Amino acid sequence: MSQTNTSHTAFPSIAFIGGGNMASAIMGGLLRQGVPASKIIVVEPFEGARQALQNNLGIAALPVASEALRRAGLVVWAVKPQSFKEAAAPVADFTREALHLSVAAGITTDSVAGWTGTRRIVRAMPNTPALVGKGMTGLYARPEVDAQGKALIEAVIASTGELSWVEKEEQLDAVTALSGSGPAYVFLFLEAMTQAGVDMGLSAEQSYKLAVATFQGGAELAARSTESAEVLRQRVTSKGGTTYAAITHMQQQKLPEHFIEAMRKAEARAKELAAEFGK
Numbered sequence: 001m002s003q004t005n006t007s008h009t010a011f012p013s014i015a016f017i018g019g020g021n022m023a024s025a026i027m028g029g030l031l032r033q034g035v036p037a038s039k040i041i042v043v044e045p046f047e048g049a050r051q052a053l054q055n056n057l058g059i060a061a062l063p064v065a066s067e068a069l070r071r072a073g074l075v076v077w078a079v080k081p082q083s084f085k086e087a088a089a090p091v092a093d094f095t096r097e098a099l100h101l102s103v104a105a106g107i108t109t110d111s112v113a114g115w116t117g118t119r120r121i122v123r124a125m126p127n128t129p130a131l132v133g134k135g136m137t138g139l140y141a142r143p144e145v146d147a148q149g150k151a152l153i154e155a156v157i158a159s160t161g162e163l164s165w166v167e168k169e170e171q172l173d174a175v176t177a178l179s180g181s182g183p184a185y186v187f188l189f190l191e192a193m194t195q196a197g198v199d200m201g202l203s204a205e206q207s208y209k210l211a212v213a214t215f216q217g218g219a220e221l222a223a224r225s226t227e228s229a230e231v232l233r234q235r236v237t238s239k240g241g242t243t244y245a246a247i248t249h250m251q252q253q254k255l256p257e258h259f260i261e262a263m264r265k266a267e268a269r270a271k272e273l274a275a276e277f278g279k
């Protein structure tokens with residue numbers, strides 16, 4: 001990963017099409033970096049979402065596309081894959097000169113190029129920990145995006161956490177299945193671990209606290225360690241001990257295999273989204 005030299009003072013105006021969860025996470029990161037709200041333009045048709053942007057981030061969103069979009073040097077597409085084509089129609093005429101960044105799952109840059117009339121497109125797959133500056137984003141740039149464009153995207157995304165470029169666009173479907181959808185897997189495990197704690201006599205509050213801290217600690221240990229996850233797991237697992245009992249049951253139930261299979265479903269769904277909504 002190359003380092004960027006783009007400071008927020010060099011940022012152009014940035015337009016967000018769609019002002020929901022993911023757009024808010026990126027806007028929050030930009031504001032935390034000191035980018036002024038006056039440099040952010042948002043098109044968001046849903047009144048409730050516009051109100052939330054005003055209340056939470058102090059940003060006044062537009063209900064429909066307008067001439068104001070011509071100011072944007074970067075356009076961030078943060079609408080659902082299902083809404084992308086419809087959202088692009090009224091925007092495209094104002095934004096042909098801009099660099100484009102799409103976070104929509106599955107939708108290919110060929111589709112985005114067809115709808116926006118430009119090939120200067122970076123496709124990204126962020127995740128919701130971006131809301132707290134702990135995001136992980138996979139990025140793919142079309143060849144038409146120059147080094148300056150990539151540096152700008154890195155500076156924007158770095159405000160939400162870590163990033164990693166992929167060489168082939170289809171690899172973003174794997175990123176989607178792994179880190180894009182991944183926070184939901186973590187939350188599902190948290191739910192199950194909390195429930196188990198309650199079943200064993202702990203309060204829900206204490207059980208949840210133990211589960212969250214265990215994920216945080218485990219992830220931090222893995223991030224700082226030079227050893228593999230397998231070795232770290234073996235360190236916890238005394239032969240014939242308590243962890244051994246749990247892990248043996250999980251392996252007998254083929255939990256790792258089911259987990260891998262589930263992630264392949266997410267990858268397949270990303271490809272289906274492209275086929276269903278990319279035309």
Ligand SMILES: NC(=O)c1ccc[n+]([C@@H]2O[C@H](COP(=O)([O-])OP(=O)(O)OC[C@H]3O[C@@H](n4cnc5c(N)ncnc54)[C@H](OP(=O)(O)O)[C@@H]3O)[C@@H](O)[C@H]2O)c1
Binds near residue numbers: 020
């Ligand atoms: N959430 C995640 O974990 C995550 C992670 C990575 C990538 N993504 C991607 O990020 C994109 C947005 O997801 P999200 O979770 O942020 O969804 P979201 O909260 O529903 O935000 C999308 C917003 O776009 C608005 N919108 C709909 N049609 C529009 C139009 N024509 N013009 C402008 N805005 C329009 C929606 O308004 P209405 O509610 O009125 O439709 C909604 O407020 C998706 O493509 C998703 O694949 C999400």
